[in-house]
Amino acid sequence: MGHTFKPLLLASALALVLSGCGDSTSYTAGSDHAVNDSNDDSSTPTTPPTTPTDPNGPEFSEKQLLVSLTDNVFTPTFNEFDSKSDALPSVVKSYCDLEAVFDPSQEDSDALAQLTASKLAAQNAWKETMVSWQHAELMIVGPLLANDKSLRNDIYSWPSVSTCSVDQDVVFFENGNINGNAYDISKRSDKRRGLDALEYLLFNDTLTHSCSSTSAGEVLADWNSRADQARKVSRCLYAVEAAKDLAVSSDSLVAQWSGATGYANVLKSAGEPNNKFNSTKEAINEISDALFYMTEELKDYKLATPLGLFNNACGTSICPESVESRYAKHSIENIRANISAFEQLFNGGGDGNLGFDDFLDNQSATDTKTIMLQGISDSKVASEAITTDLQTALDSNTPAVTTTHAKVKDVTDQLKNDFINKLALELPATSAGDND
Known part of the structure; x- marks a missing residue:
């Protein structure tokens, strides 16, 4: 039953996953990663212990993160x-x-x-x-x-x-x-x-x-x-x-x-023999690549382009014709759903499930987690403040659309920098060198 985003401005392929191997807690630290080991006076990053991120929550490991997100x-x-x-x-x-x-x-x-x-x-x-x-x-x-x-x-x-x-x-x-x-x-x-x-x-x-x-x-x-x-x-x-x-x-x-050979099990068994992922970190990197939809497609195509920050059907001015779902006038609902899905991946779907927020805690990056959670909340509030369809808002309430773009950009700025560095992940190819 298989079937056949070709982005207009950006390449559609995501970055190749990291090479190397290791178990569910081994990794190569990013440039900003904070190593917390008082017994190690060398400059070589150490593997963090597998410890609970919350005394009342589940024990963290990269494998359990994959299981939780899946x-x-x-x-x-x-x-x-x-x-x-x-x-x-x-x-x-x-x-x-x-x-x-x-x-x-x-x-x-x-x-x-x-x-x-x-x-x-x-x-x-x-x-x-x-x-x-x-x-x-x-x-x-x-x-x-x-x-x-x-x-x-x-x-x-x-x-x-x-x-x-x-x-x-x-x-x-x-x-x-x-x-x-x-x-x-x-x-x-x-x-x-x-x-x-x-x-x-x-x-x-x-x-x-x-x-x-x-x-x-x-x-x-x-x-x-x-x-x-x-x-x-x-x-x-x-x-x-x-x-x-x-x-x-x-x-x-x-x-x-689904099923025994389905991709869900591929993610959950990452790093095991005969798996396409040599390590759990490689599988996590594929998921983190997916989060970058919030950067190119959401921030740039769905908001910046109709705002005239990029070329659009009207040139470089505000252009309601360049929104996503222009016939159904469903663009802002799509944007809200995107933000909600980003939040679910970030916090594991809530209810105490392991998510990237716990991964950041585990890597001594709680400050980045806190900033991103606030950014997600601010993005949701800003999008909810748009009470008409996006086409109408672009003309009659431009500041609300501009604020939504700015709040989403706060999140994606963290995503492209501290998030990637603190978790020792790699940027997707489409975002490498993007300083927007």
Whole structure:
């Protein structure tokens, strides 16, 4: 069931994990790492003892950190996304079945009310699935990282999107073939599938296609002249197919994650014989790489770009058109979900579970932990202060968006510096040398 972020500004591949080997507490200290061993007067870093970070909490080790993050954060997140994705096709189909038989010429208010409610249910189901996915976006490891993130991109290819490609596949699917070959959505490019395609199909009320005259192709030659209802039905039918395909992709993620040979067990057994990770530190580094979604994609693409701090569709000015979920107007909800997922990875999901906060305590870096926890809290508060959709806020409440960007940047500055150094981890290749 496997399927296929190509970032616009940054390379999509994460850094290679650290080389070397060792057990769950061995490591090479970063340049700012504080060694706490009064019996060692040499300049060589020593291995810290495996000690509880909290007298009432679990004993810390790198292996137990991997177990905690896998069982308490990754697995529940992927399972929840799979559950939401599996439920989506039936909700979308219920709406589209009504769209297919609706006759606008009849002026039937009851039928219109039923259709409107059903469409809203499909849109809300998409929003729930998107929030669940935005948690997973902070957890791009293993199956979601493999093959140049092909499975991740099949699920959600943003910021590499093409509504024109979606428009074309609406008709290709309707025709049932492409150049004589039977239509198969699983063989189509990621820009034509996934949550981003579904957003366009379910929330965009403009029925003309989005292609230029030169890119529309023969397949869309008569699209704009079709009756409105016929175009709504065609888009709806393809939305059902895209929702089914999304469910297949989420099932594939869970299948590759679970079971005796699944990636969850690969992480939990890191450093053991025949494991892809020679040490627990290598596996932890893959997870810390995933945290850097908060730096490039969240801080830069979702906030700085529409704020005009980077080039965007409007040049270098504030640009509501450059937000993430512009059709569903769901951008700020996505941002809040990203921050929440970062917090879950940082604190192990809460409830006293081991997280990176405990790792920092174990490495005598409680000051960094405290600063980052405050930064996460401040980011959440700032994002919650945006009470409209992000497009509106960019125009009418720019200071609130600017503050959210600044608070997220406080966290990512710590992430790229003290966090990496104190835990003796390596920066992802996409962040190396980035001093923003």
